[in-house]
Each structure stands twice: as C-alpha cells, then as structure tokens.
Amino acid sequence: MPILFVPTLGYPEGTSIVFTDSIPLAALAAKLVRTLTGRAINYLGAWMGLCYAMQGVAAALLLDALGVRHRLR
Numbered sequence: 059m060p061i062l063f064v065p066t067l068g069y070p071e072g073t074s075i076v077f078t079d080s081i082p083l084a085a086l087a088a089k090l091v092r093t094l095t096g097r098a099i100n101y102l103g104a105w106m107g108l109c110y111a112m113q114g115v116a117a118a119l120l121l122d123a124l125g126v127r128h129r130l131r
Contacts, residue, residue, distance in 0.1 A: 062086060081105055 062082055065072035075085045084101045092098050 061089070 060074065062075040062085060063072060064075055067073050067075075067078070076082050081101070084105055088099050088101045
C-alpha cells in the first residue's frame with residue numbers, strides 16, 4: 059500500500075494524492091488518524107481556516123520586511 063495512494067480516486071486503477079490538487083501532508087496525517095482510530099476525518103475545513111488566518115500573518119510580515127511602520131503612511 060503506497061502511503062498516499064487512493065484506490066477509489068480514478069477508479070479502477072486508483073491514483074496518488076500527489077497528482078491531484080490536494081494537500082498531501084494533510085492527507086497523510088488524515089490517513090494516519092484513520093489507520094490508528096478507524097475514523098475518517100475531513101481536514102479541508104481546518105486547512106481553509108488556517109489559510110485565511112495565515113494570509114493576515116503573511117501580509118503583516120511582508121509589510122514589516124518592507125519597512126512599513128505606520129498604517130497611514
């Protein structure tokens with residue numbers, strides 16, 4: 059069983075999650091949770107929330123790197 063292989067995606071051959079527009083590291087963590095607990099989790103909502111939160115952090119870091127110190131100037 060390859061680590062990121064999904065047999066039901068691209069049926070009947072299956073495919074690897076790496077070749078899709080997905081988040082391979084999050085998929086690997088979700089697959090590990092499913093293997094250990096037997097419960098499937100949907101990680102996409104948490105991923106989207108993290109993406110929205112990190113946009114603000116990235117913008118603040120960019121402005122700091124550019125030397126912007128005041129909001130109005």
